[in-house]
Amino acid sequence: MKQYDYLIVGAGLYGACFAYLAKRKGHRCLVIDKRGHSGGNMYCENIESINVHKYGAHIFHTSNRKVWEFVNSLCEFNNYINSPVANYKGKLYNLPFNMNTFHALWGVVTPEQAREKIREQRERAGISEPRNLEEQAISLVGSDIYEILIKGYTEKQWGRKCTELPASIIKRLPVRFTFDNNYFNDLWQGIPTGGYNRLFDKLLEGIETRLGTDYFSDRQYFDSIAEKTVFTGPVDQFYGYRFGKLEYRTVRFETSVLDTGNYQGVAVMNYTDAETPYTRIIEHKHFEFGNQEKTVISKEYSSEWKSDSEPYYPINNERNNCLYQKYKDLADSETSVIFGGRLAEYRYYDMHNIVEKVLEHPELKTTE
Ligand code: FAD
Numbered sequence: 001m002k003q004y005d006y007l008i009v010g011a012g013l014y015g016a017c018f019a020y021l022a023k024r025k026g027h028r029c030l031v032i033d034k035r036g037h038s039g040g041n042m043y044c045e046n047i048e049s050i051n052v053h054k055y056g057a058h059i060f061h062t063s064n065r066k067v068w069e070f071v072n073s074l075c076e077f078n079n080y081i082n083s084p085v086a087n088y089k090g091k092l093y094n095l096p097f098n099m100n101t102f103h104a105l106w107g108v109v110t111p112e113q114a115r116e117k118i119r120e121q122r123e124r125a126g127i128s129e130p131r132n133l134e135e136q137a138i139s140l141v142g143s144d145i146y147e148i149l150i151k152g153y154t155e156k157q158w159g160r161k162c163t164e165l166p167a168s169i170i171k172r173l174p175v176r177f178t179f180d181n182n183y184f185n186d187l188w189q190g191i192p193t194g195g196y197n198r199l200f201d202k203l204l205e206g207i208e209t210r211l212g213t214d215y216f217s218d219r220q221y222f223d224s225i226a227e228k229t230v231f232t233g234p235v236d237q238f239y240g241y242r243f244g245k246l247e248y249r250t251v252r253f254e255t256s257v258l259d260t261g262n263y264q265g266v267a268v269m270n271y272t273d274a275e276t277p278y279t280r281i282i283e284h285k286h287f288e289f290g291n292q293e294k295t296v297i298s299k300e301y302s303s304e305w306k307s308d309s310e311p312y313y314p315i316n317n318e319r320n321n322c323l324y325q326k327y328k329d330l331a332d333s334e335t336s337v338i339f340g341g342r343l344a345e346y347r348y349y350d351m352h353n354i355v356e357k358v359l360e361h362p363e364l365k366t367t368e
Pocket residue numbers: 009010011012013014015032033034035039040041042055056057058059060061213214215216232233234251312313340341342343349350351352354
């Protein structure tokens with residue numbers, strides 16, 4: 001009998017939830033992560049008593065009651081509602097696209113007037129079946145919003161023309177004909193009181209966790225100590241990039257401490273023009289309604305992923321999806337390896353998607 005039932009590679013959300021539920025079923029787990037901390041991209045660093053979302057702003061939102069109850073059983077969530085503001089050349093607009101945005105842009109007052117404006121612009125563009133992000137955006141919200149709030153931001157974020165990106169990316173954003181600045185449509189949202197690390201402390205409580213430990217540094221040893229491996233790193237790396245490398249976008253953060261209590265008055269401000277080199281500025285204290293004397297902001301820059309940077313966003317275009325399918329075929333034939341999470345499944349998952357996947361995993365599912 002091997003020492004562990006599961007070796008879990010990655011102490012991010014997928015790995016930590018898997019470990020928690022497996023332990024609850026009586027399984028022996030070892031979690032390893034190559035980073036010096038758990039939490040994956042949700043990790044918070046404490047700077048000036050502010051929980052800084054080190055790898056980018058994370059807002060938990062879901063409409064799945066089981067998921068919401070599960071995370072709330074581990075830690076308390078506050079009532080933060082994400083309402084980012086877009087800054088286009090110094091002029092501010094509310095997001096997601098809603099009556100406040102339409103009013104600021106066109107002076108329209110009623111939903112019918114806003115719909116009419118969009119209808120006119122859609123017809124002028126002559127799009128019937130949107131084939132890419134640009135066409136999808138124009139047919140959803142018209143050409144003005146596309147030019148001012150979407151084109152510059154999206155092309156900075158993805159490093160590709162909107163005409164070369166899949167329509168699905170923009171479908172994530174709500175379009176509303178009400179005066180409602182809530183960025184998400186979900187029933188529940190919030191930030192763990194005290195930051196995301198609290199959630200991970202609870203998930204990994206009593207589970208052997210080795211940080212600063214890369215699976216690939218001694219693969220043979222790690223494969224020998226557990227009955228099964230749960231792998232949450234990049235799937236192409238697992239297979240030695242044998243079919244070629246999947247592409248990712250990476251993000252870089254320029255974080256500074258400022259000697260002011262309130263820099264921008266909102267947690268997230270998107271810079272939607274093409275000229276500003278960063279996509280957004282995060283002011284972390286606002287996620288937890290902080291009133292510390294100082295503030296911490298992070299400017300977020302998006303760039304193409306290289307082997308020495310962190311892979312963040314899978315680029316689900318045709319080339320990459322075909323390549324991923326080849327890796328997936330191999331992964332599906334494994335009997336002692338489980339692939340899960342954003343990197344191993346090469347999917348643009350949100351946190352609630354990850355929790356749901358783990359809760360539903362056949363090896364962990366409980367009938368209660
Ligand atoms: P990760 O968090 O990436 O964890 C994988 C872990 O595996 C990492 O810790 C890594 O170090 C480790 N690992 C990889 N390879 C190895 C190896 N060889 N050996 C050992 N360890 C290894 N979701 C939301 O719901 N709301 C948001 O607002 C939101 N904002 C986001 C903003 C940004 C900038 C990004 C990038 C993502 C955002 N997400 C958001 C998505 C969220 O981060 C993911 O859904 C979630 O973190 C995925 O968890 P995971 O475990 O799959 O991956």
